[in-house]
Amino acid sequence: LVELDRAHLVHPVASYRGHERAGVRVLKSAKGAIVTDATGHSMIDGFAGLWCVNAGYGVESIVEAAAKQMRELPYATGYFSLGSESAIRLAAELADRAPGDLNHVYFTLGGSDAVDSTVRFVRYYQHARGTPQKDQFISLASGYHGSSTVGAGLTALPLFHAGFGLPFDWQHKIPSHYAYRNPVGSDPAAIIAASVAALRAKVEEIGPDRVAAFYAEPIQGSGGVLVPPDGWMKAMREVCRELDILFVADEVITGFGRTGPLFACTDEGIVPDLMTTAKGLTSGYVPMGAVFLSDHVYNTIADGAGESAVGHGYTYSAHPVSAAVGLEVLRLYEAGLLENGRRAGARLMAGLRSLSDHPLVGDVRGRGMLAAIELVTDKARKTPLPAAADPSHRIFDRAWDNGLVIRAFATGILGYAPPLCCTDADIDGIIERTRMTLDQTLE
Numbered sequence: 008l009v010e011l012d013r014a015h016l017v018h019p020v021a022s023y024r025g026h027e028r029a030g031v032r033v034l035k036s037a038k039g040a041i042v043t044d045a046t047g048h049s050m051i052d053g054f055a056g057l058w059c060v061n062a063g064y065g066v067e068s069i070v071e072a073a074a075k076q077m078r079e080l081p082y083a084t085g086y087f088s089l090g091s092e093s094a095i096r097l098a099a100e101l102a103d104r105a106p107g108d109l110n111h112v113y114f115t116l117g118g119s120d121a122v123d124s125t126v127r128f129v130r131y132y133q134h135a136r137g138t139p140q141k142d143q144f145i146s147l148a149s150g151y152h153g154s155s156t157v158g159a160g161l162t163a164l165p166l167f168h169a170g171f172g173l174p175f176d177w178q179h180k181i182p183s184h185y186a187y188r189n190p191v192g193s194d195p196a197a198i199i200a201a202s203v204a205a206l207r208a209k210v211e212e213i214g215p216d217r218v219a220a221f222y223a224e225p226i227q228g229s230g231g232v233l234v235p236p237d238g239w240m241k242a243m244r245e246v247c248r249e250l251d252i253l254f255v256a257d258e259v260i261t262g263f264g265r266t267g268p269l270f271a272c273t274d275e276g277i278v279p280d281l282m283t284t285a286k287g288l289t290s291g292y293v294p295m296g297a298v299f300l301s302d303h304v305y306n307t308i309a310d311g312a313g314e315s316a317v318g319h320g321y322t323y324s325a326h327p328v329s330a331a332v333g334l335e336v337l338r339l340y341e342a343g344l345l346e347n348g349r350r351a352g353a354r355l356m357a358g359l360r361s362l363s364d365h366p367l368v369g370d371v372r373g374r375g376m377l378a379a380i381e382l383v384t385d386k387a388r389k390t391p392l393p394a395a396a397d398p399s400h401r402i403f404d405r406a407w408d409n410g411l412v413i414r415a416f417a418t419g420i421l422g423y424a425p426p427l428c429c430t431d432a433d434i435d436g437i438i439e440r441t442r443m444t445l446d447q448t449l450e
């Protein structure tokens with residue numbers, strides 16, 4: 008398999024000749040929070056695949072829901088005026104639970120095309136209300152909004168820009184709220200004030216009547232699990248309202264119980280104009296994303312749409328099998344999974360905080376089942392681990408050998424996003440194996 012993978016399967020992020028080190032690691036089976044590789048080595052999946060298998064692996068009722076839908080009706084296009092019962096019901100159930108008046112749902116295949124779709128909807132909205140000059144977009148440093156070309160431009164990670172002239176000239180960035188390494192210090196009020204000032208200044212610089220939308224993740228995921236201070240989302244949402252800019256919350260990671268509630272915006276007490284989700288929506292069993300549009304945004308687009316105004320759609324939008332899985336996963340969230348995730352999340356955060364005294368741990372942060380520790384060689388100076396030593400790959404490899412899958416970011420940040428079904432023993436195992444891995448890294 009390793010040889011076949013090298014010869015034929017492309018993994019762009021790992022490099023095109025990929026996996027020179029040990030070769031691809033092939034997973035064979037999984038149950039609950041435990042994954043087993045092709046050699047029979049079992050590990051706790053501390054990252055729920057790629058922050059997505061929230062329900063855990065091997066849930067029979069999800070498999071049954073997919074099989075039943077495949078037998079009954081495997082496909083109906085959501086492109087034109089056709090549909091399926093499962094997609095319509097899922098849209099209604101989601102609208103019922105989404106914050107405020109986010110009552111309109113557009114289904115995609117994942118997060119990147121959900122973000123792309125918001126860019127389209129935002130532009131259609133600005134056209135429909137007679138402000139087509141509002142065509143500029145702002146997002147945050149350290150933000151991740153997908154790897155499609157448009158999404159990659161909103162994403163702030165340089166790896167996704169090189170060679171494509173990205174970001175586009177209509178895509179702008181302001182600094183992140185990153186508390187551990189913020190030039191304004193770690194005081195929450197100062198961080199919020201700096202972000203608000205940066206957004207105002209950027210809008211002024213671009214042109215007060217030019218900015219269409221601002222994008223933010225409730226917690227920045229791929230940028231290193233950066234948690235904004237309490238009240239940050241609310242403050243940014245308010246400025247956007249004041250400046251007549253649409254506020255887009257990217258909940259692709261934070262949605263579906265990752266931070267506690269079904270949507271992180273609920274805890275923030277905000278209603279965005281648009282919201283993107285994916286991952287936990289179907290818990291990784293089948294691909295699906297969902298864009299939520301507020302009544303105002305949707306009605307403006309729908310009322311203003313001329314003959315050719317809205318050209319957008321995917322063959323697999325609103326896929327009936329994905330929707331059937333989404334309905335079952337939603338049922339599971341409310342039948343105890345969210346509650347278990349909240350309990351396990353408190354245990355995870357307490358466990359990770361107990362590692363604070365480890366000589367390598369500079370920062371511990373997170374909310375619920377979304378967390379990170381940031382490693383340093385000197386706590387007072389916050390000196391990052393030396394990049395030349397390739398700490399992330401070595402730590403990832405060691406953790407794997409110790410029976411733990413984590414995300415090791417290049418910057419020496421270890422990310423945690425376990426399935427919400429984790430037992431106490433799973434969480435304790437994550438902490439224990441992390442400590443073991445850090446001790447070995449110190450040696």
Ligand code: PMP
Nearest residue numbers: 117118119151152153257259260
């Ligand atoms: N937005 C955010 C916040 C994400 O974390 C991701 C994926 N990690 C995406 C968008 C893109 O989602 P996908 O990989 O499903 O295309």
